[in-house]
Each structure stands twice: as structure tokens, then as C-alpha cells.
Amino acid sequence: MATRKFVKPTTPPNSEINVTPLVDVVLVLLIIFMVVTPLLEKDIEVRIPETEEVPAEQQPQDDTQLIVKLDPDGTYSINTEPVAPADYVNKLKRMLSAKKKEDRIVFFVADDKANYGKLVAAFDGAKQAGAFVLGMATEDIPVAPAAPVDPGAAPVDPGTAPAPTP
Template structure:
């Protein structure tokens, strides 16, 4: 019997664990070219015409037109032109005041203490709308 010759398959080279940089450089160069082409196109100016600011005097208020201001104290109490108002009396009283005014002049302003609850303000705004207020405003310091 003849001895068989054993042959082993040997790898041709060791495993290459280095990073192949060539595709990375290709991608970076393509991105660089894209950004170089797009950057000058992004610097477009928009023509904006701003209105000229003039000092216009406030329109004169008529002496018979009284501004109604609903206030909220830090304790959450309602006031109507600095006069305390009960929650149950707030909407009917404001409704009587607003119905005496002509349409288009039913404005109510609100001022609120910093510590008053936001929920109370929303309830006061809803009450003013239910009373017939056409415009609601908030006064700031």
C-alpha cells in the first residue's frame, strides 16, 4: 500500500485587519465637492421691506369711554376696576356693563398678580367671553 500524501491548504496571507482608507477618502472628497458647490448657492439675500417706524400719537380716548379692567389678586379674588367682585356676581355684572356699550367697543382688560393661579385667569377670561366681551386684552407692567 502506498502512503498517501497529505496536503494542507494554507492561507496565502495573514488576515488583514487594517482599515481600507481608499473608500473613506473617496466619500470625503465627494462630500467636499458637494459642499463647495452648494455653499455659494445658499448665500441668497431676501429683499425685505420693513415698515418705517414713526412716532404716532395714541388715538384720543373719549371721556365717556371707560376702560374695564378685571384684576386677579394673589389670593385669587376677582376685582372689577379695583373693586372686589364675588365669583357668582362677576359674569352678570360684567354682562350688564358690556351690554350698555355699542358693538365694537366691548373691550375688557385683565391684570393678574404673579402669584395668582393660571386656572383662575382662564376662568375669568371664559366668564368675560360669556358676558359678551368682543376683545380681551392683558395688561403688563
């Protein structure tokens, strides 16, 4: 019978974790993220107006501006005149058709409690009506004061009054 001989190692087994492959993997991942991150950035063009404090009484009131207001109950009004949702696009289309393409600007004022879906529908309706630029106002726009009435003037019937010219 043959005898077996066992060779005893001169050093004990190494039970420490080898971190070299871990460092290699982390460095490769770091390089990949450094290369890919600039490609993930997407720019959104936002035009922010310069702020200038103008008291409300000094603000010029432009009769040609179109301001669509959305109330909490979901009713639309164009320049403080209530409009039924079914007539909204047609009325806005009539008002915008008299203007040049660059002047077709519609501002929106929505109440904080207004339905977001109705606001998006108002945006879509304005685009369908031919609006060139849509603007969102963060504060309620003051209503223009009524023109002084001449006591000697004859009353004007709103149905026969001439339409304002842009």
C-alpha cells in the first residue's frame, strides 16, 4: 500500500477581501456616468420677464389684450365677459381673427382652486382658435376702469355699437 503524504503550506490561508476588482468596477462605472450625464440634460426654453414694480393705477390698460379667466367653478370669461365652454373657442377665434399673427397673444388667469384639466382645455382651445403666444399670469389682472359717462350724451345700444378696432 502506498502512503499518502500531505504538504503543509508555509503561510496560513488569506481570508481578507480583495478590493482591487471592486475599485476597478467602481472606476469604470464612474467613467460611464461622467460620459453619459451630459447627454441626459435637456433644455427647456423659458422666457422670464424682467421685473419692474409699477403701481396698479399707473399700469396702462390695453383694450386689445385678451385675458381668459378660469373661475373655481370652471366657468370661462374673456375680458371679464362670461363665456359658455361650448362657445369659448368660436368667440376667441372671432376675437383673434382681427389681429395680425404676431399680436395674437392670450393671457390666462386661473384661480388656485380651478380644475387643472379645464385650464389645459382652455390652453388647447386658445391654440385651436389661432393664438400665437399663450401667457400665464400669476396674479389677477385688474379690470380697466369704466369710461366716464357724459350725462348729456344719448344712451348707446350695445347691439348697435361699433366693434373696437385693434
